Amino acid sequence: MLLKNMFRGLNITSLSTKALSYNNSFRSFSMLLNKKQPSLNPFINNFNTQKRLVTINQMIRNNRFERPDKKKKYRCKELEGAPIRRGTVLKVMIMKPKKPNSAQRKVAKVKLSNGKVILAYIGGEGHNLQEHHTVFVRGAIVRDLVGMKYKIIRGKGDAQPVVGRVKARSKYGVKKPKKA
Numbered sequence: 338m339l340l341k342n343m344f345r346g347l348n349i350t351s352l353s354t355k356a357l358s359y360n361n362s363f364r365s366f367s368m369l370l371n372k373k374q375p376s377l378n379p380f381i382n383n384f385n386t387q388k389r390l391v392t393i394n395q396m397i398r399n400n401r402f403e404r405p406d407k408k409k410k411y412r413c414k415e416l417e418g419a420p421i422r423r424g425t426v427l428k429v430m431i432m433k434p435k436k437p438n439s440a441q442r443k444v445a446k447v448k449l450s451n452g453k454v455i456l457a458y459i460g461g462e463g464h465n466l467q468e469h470h471t472v473f474v475r476g477a478i479v480r481d482l483v484g485m486k487y488k489i490i491r492g493k494g495d496a497q498p499v500v501g502r503v504k505a506r507s508k509y510g511v512k513k514p515k516k517a
Contacts (some may be wrong), residue, residue: 413476413486415453421490424449424457426470434481442482445489447474457487461499461509470495 347381358460391401424447431441443459445466458479459466466472479485492498492510497507506513 350440383445412478415449415451415455415487416474416476417451420475422449422451422474423494424455424472426466426468426472427454429459429466430456432482433487435483438481442479444482444485445472447472447487448450449474451454455487456485458482458485458487459489460497461491463500464491466495466496472496 343471370500391396411418426445427448428446430444430446432444434440434442443460445457445462446454447457448454455474457472457474458477473493473496474487474488475490476486477488479488489496490510491508492512498511503511503514
């Protein structure tokens, strides 16, 4: 009934109501308004006239446009791209490592020169760090401490080198021993 009121005044006697219900795309309505006779198969017009949308990956594959460059994500974002930052120790704490390991790892809460507060690992056996000491922090993960992304550099600032270290001295700020 609605279709008959919609197309009053048009000569649509040759179309059945079933064909009209199939032909409800924009193309078939415009054909009826132009008083053109649609094809016998109502599906032919629908499938041939629809525009297919292209995905972004297909456009990139066919070189329609280039993929935008991704910004480099820093692992240590608090350092803001710098290799080392100076900071002040706020508090010295002890943390426990993840499941298979058992120890008491020394950690310092440090306020960096850019104003951000981080937790940094104090490597080596023994340390002299206290509140208000100046330290230098580098980006390095500690695998068995959760969320630890920074280490304090020994031998720089107020952090003394490890006493009595002979092997792997450069990691702990120990100078080369003098030959006697």
